[in-house]
Amino acid sequence: MKKAVSMLLIAAMVVSGLTACGSSSKKADDKFYIGGIGPTTGGAAIYGTAVKNAAQIAVDEINEAGGIDGHQIEYKFEDDQHDPEKSVNAYNTLKDWGMQILMGTVTSGPCVAVVDKTGQDNMFQVTPSASSTDVIVNGNVFQICFTDPNQGTASAQYIGDNKLASKVAVIYNSSDVYSSGITDKFLEEAKGQDFEVVATEAFTEDSKTDFSTQLKKAQDAGAEMVFLPIYYTEASVILKQADTMGYAPKFFGCDGLDGILDVENFDTSLAEGVMLLTPFAADAEDEATQDFVKKYKDAYGDTPNQFAADAYDAIYTIKAAIEEAGATPDMNVSDLCDALKEAMPNISIQGLTGGEEGLNWEATGEVIKQPKAVIIEKGAYVGM
Amino acid sequence: MKKLFGTKNMKKTTKDSFITYAMVILVFLIVQIMVGTGSMSSLLQGLLVPLCIYSIAAIGLNLCVGYLGELSLGHAGFMCVGAFSSAFFTKYMMDTGMNEILRFIIALIIGTLTAAFFGFLIGIPVLRLRGDYLAIVTLAFGEIIKNVMNVLYIVKDKDGLHFSMSDAASLNMAEEGTFLINGPKGIIGTPHQSTFTIGVILILVSLFVVYNLVNSRSGRAIMAIRDNRIAAESVGIPITKFKLMAFTLSAAIAGMGGVLYAHNLSTLTALPANFGYNMSIMLLVFVVLGGMGSFRGSIIAAVLLTMLPEVLRGLSDYRMLIYAVVLIAMMLFNWAPKAIEWRQRHSLKDMFTKKTKGVQ
Numbered sequence: 001m002k003k004a005v006s007m008l009l010i011a012a013m014v015v016s017g018l019t020a021c022g023s024s025s026k027k028a029d030d031k032f033y034i035g036g037i038g039p040t041t042g043g044a045a046i047y048g049t050a051v052k053n054a055a056q057i058a059v060d061e062i063n064e065a066g067g068i069d070g071h072q073i074e075y076k077f078e079d080d081q082h083d084p085e086k087s088v089n090a091y092n093t094l095k096d097w098g099m100q101i102l103m104g105t106v107t108s109g110p111c112v113a114v115v116d117k118t119g120q121d122n123m124f125q126v127t128p129s130a131s132s133t134d135v136i137v138n139g140n141v142f143q144i145c146f147t148d149p150n151q152g153t154a155s156a157q158y159i160g161d162n163k164l165a166s167k168v169a170v171i172y173n174s175s176d177v178y179s180s181g182i183t184d185k186f187l188e189e190a191k192g193q194d195f196e197v198v199a200t201e202a203f204t205e206d207s208k209t210d211f212s213t214q215l216k217k218a219q220d221a222g223a224e225m226v227f228l229p230i231y232y233t234e235a236s237v238i239l240k241q242a243d244t245m246g247y248a249p250k251f252f253g254c255d256g257l258d259g260i261l262d263v264e265n266f267d268t269s270l271a272e273g274v275m276l277l278t279p280f281a282a283d284a285e286d287e288a289t290q291d292f293v294k295k296y297k298d299a300y301g302d303t304p305n306q307f308a309a310d311a312y313d314a315i316y317t318i319k320a321a322i323e324e325a326g327a328t329p330d331m332n333v334s335d336l337c338d339a340l341k342e343a344m345p346n347i348s349i350q351g352l353t354g355g356e357e358g359l360n361w362e363a364t365g366e367v368i369k370q371p372k373a374v375i376i377e378k379g380a381y382v383g384m
Numbered sequence: 385m386k387k388l389f390g391t392k393n394m395k396k397t398t399k400d401s402f403i404t405y406a407m408v409i410l411v412f413l414i415v416q417i418m419v420g421t422g423s424m425s426s427l428l429q430g431l432l433v434p435l436c437i438y439s440i441a442a443i444g445l446n447l448c449v450g451y452l453g454e455l456s457l458g459h460a461g462f463m464c465v466g467a468f469s470s471a472f473f474t475k476y477m478m479d480t481g482m483n484e485i486l487r488f489i490i491a492l493i494i495g496t497l498t499a500a501f502f503g504f505l506i507g508i509p510v511l512r513l514r515g516d517y518l519a520i521v522t523l524a525f526g527e528i529i530k531n532v533m534n535v536l537y538i539v540k541d542k543d544g545l546h547f548s549m550s551d552a553a554s555l556n557m558a559e560e561g562t563f564l565i566n567g568p569k570g571i572i573g574t575p576h577q578s579t580f581t582i583g584v585i586l587i588l589v590s591l592f593v594v595y596n597l598v599n600s601r602s603g604r605a606i607m608a609i610r611d612n613r614i615a616a617e618s619v620g621i622p623i624t625k626f627k628l629m630a631f632t633l634s635a636a637i638a639g640m641g642g643v644l645y646a647h648n649l650s651t652l653t654a655l656p657a658n659f660g661y662n663m664s665i666m667l668l669v670f671v672v673l674g675g676m677g678s679f680r681g682s683i684i685a686a687v688l689l690t691m692l693p694e695v696l697r698g699l700s701d702y703r704m705l706i707y708a709v710v711l712i713a714m715m716l717f718n719w720a721p722k723a724i725e726w727r728q729r730h731s732l733k734d735m736f737t738k739k740t741k742g743v744q
Contacts, residue, residue: 041704042657078697083657084649085434089694092430109653112572116650134572175534175568177653204531205656
């Protein structure tokens with residue numbers, strides 16, 4: 001038995017692990033336990049980290065101001081590495097911790113897996129940025145961001161209504177739920193609009209470093225505008241390569257492009273004239289945004305992106321829903337969920353991403369708000 | 385006669401396999417008791433099925449790496465095939481009112497057979513070659529499968545099934561059609577049917593199959609090929625046949641793990657994280673760490689390494705760092721010559737049997 005010692009070590013570890021987790025956490029009855037889930041490591045870490053930090057700011061603000069109806073908030077964030085399986089593990093970890101309300105998850109794919117679990121447990125969930133329609137199926141989940149289809153439709157309408165171009169090419173990530181979801185609806189809506197889609201070029205997660213083929217095809221097809229329903233890291237590469245090959249169309253993107261000005265070693269002059277549909281611009285003039293951006297910069301040394309703003313709004317949405325429902329922390333998870341579900345369609349908050357009319361919700365969980373487009377001018381987002 | 389049933393007269397290999405079965409059943413009983421008395425955290429309860437999934441996949445890979453002696457870097461690809469084919473079937477049959485247990489069993493068989501079929505297809509040309517070709521081809525296979533799943537659209541409506549490899553719009557789907565496979569979104573809404581009991585049963589089944597194979601005439605032929613191909617060929621062992629047999633079986637077991645995976649989460653997507661080559665290498669780590677050729681070791685390594693990052697969640701940002709350090713430490717402990725020597729000197733068994741054993 002060569003492995004006897006190692007077996008013993010394993011046994012010891014497993015047992016200690018079991019007992020450590022087995023002892024359920026001591027819960028204070030007068031506090032709301034809000035958990036968050038998102039990727040803070042791995043490829044999508046930037047989104048998860050933004051959500052984690054921004055939600056922390058919102059929680060601290062609320063706690064300083066006396067809490068929700070006098071009840072403080074306990075907040076804890078778990079990493080899911082943008083993986084559905086890890087996300088469910090994170091959810092279970094938070095349940096052990098005593099979570100009553102979930103603010104998450106950040107990315108769509110893992111969120112679908114977690115939604116299934118919150119549906120079973122009947123736990124109230126607000127997701128800041130999971131934009132897939134498959135997220136809002138059980139009635140206990142509410143979104144802060146637009147759904148993917150809405151973004152695709154809104155983009156096509158915006159381009160058509162404002163006559164931004166007559167020939168449009170699309171470059172999208174076919175292996176990404178967000179990107180292909182927008183593209184599908186964009187193409188559908190584009191048929192009825194006053195412009196022509198001349199090229200639809202895909203790339204995948206494994207081939208996102210060279211876009212010269214896709215750009216060449218768009219150029220050959222004579223596209224005046226390239227629609228980029230993708231995230232900003234890839235978009236920055238596309239802009240760079242388009243510039244190198246001397247192709248200068250207009251670029252139009254969705255909220256995933258937000259953050260392009262902060263990409264390291266990226267010449268921001270290339271992004272001049274890029275238009276994007278986003279609910280949040282960090283240099284907006286209003287007091288709430290300025291205050292939030294300042295706090296975020298002071299605490300984390302970074303300019304918050306749209307994900308951060310969504311998370312900040314998500315926490316305040318939960319607060320508003322609790323106040324509307326008159327819920328208290330001693331309610332059990334399921335009762336709390338039922339009460340908050342009832343309250344959601346009746347509340348309205350201004351928030352950072354609400355625009356002029358604020359955020360409202362359908363009973364299904366879908367958000368109602370105005371789409372906003374911004375254009376990048378002189379290295380800053382300017383409202384259109 | 386009585387002595388026949390004692391452990392002393394038992395063949396070493398039989399004893400080895402019985403220890404493994406006993407270990408799995410013991411863990412199963414302990415877990416059942418803990419769940420029954422409510423002393424197990426939700427995190428661990430949620431982890432039980434994934435632990436079974438990775439144990440099964442590691443058993444499958446160990447057959448290929450440890451006994452066949454061929455390096456496969458595409459076992460996540462076989463898991464992917466098993467997962468998608470079974471989930472596709474389940475989703476297709478979902479509104480027909482078929483008995484759920486029967487449906488799951490058929491899905492399990494379909495997933496396993498599809499993975500076996502792909503293993504067989506790949507094995508035909510590649511296993512005839514010598515050298516590291518299998519590693520290269522399986523690596524490519526895993527990546528191809530993952531990418532194919534990401535562009536595959538299948539919908540079901542009143543006219544039957546529609547397929548597309550380009551986008552959802554070209555399917556001409558009728559109004560009330562449902563997506564079975566929706567490109568990068570994969571399969572959504574698979575019922576949650578994998579349970580810990582099923583997982584343990586499948587572990588036992590795969591253990592039973594592999595133990596019986598490696599201790600049989602075929603198994604000895606497979607090991608003979610691994611140890612010396614020319615010698616095996618010269619005594620008339622049909623090399624390709626036995627290689628194909630072991631490889632197909634290995635792929636089938638991995639596919640079985642995939643079926644469990646597909647029915648554990650309500651979303652099934654082919655991401656680099658779950659079915660990419662990273663996962664194939666992770667499985668290889670389980671096998672190497674647990675000891676090549678030791679199925680028990682594979683299970684222990686799979687359980688330990690899957691649990692570790694989750695149990696370490698308390699350390700937040702440092703957990704991945706600690707995970708890596710533990711990985712290195714375990715690898716050294718298991719395989720470094722000095723560590724092996726130290727282990728032999730301090731072996732627990734020796735401590736208990738010192739008096740009878742004498743000088744070693």
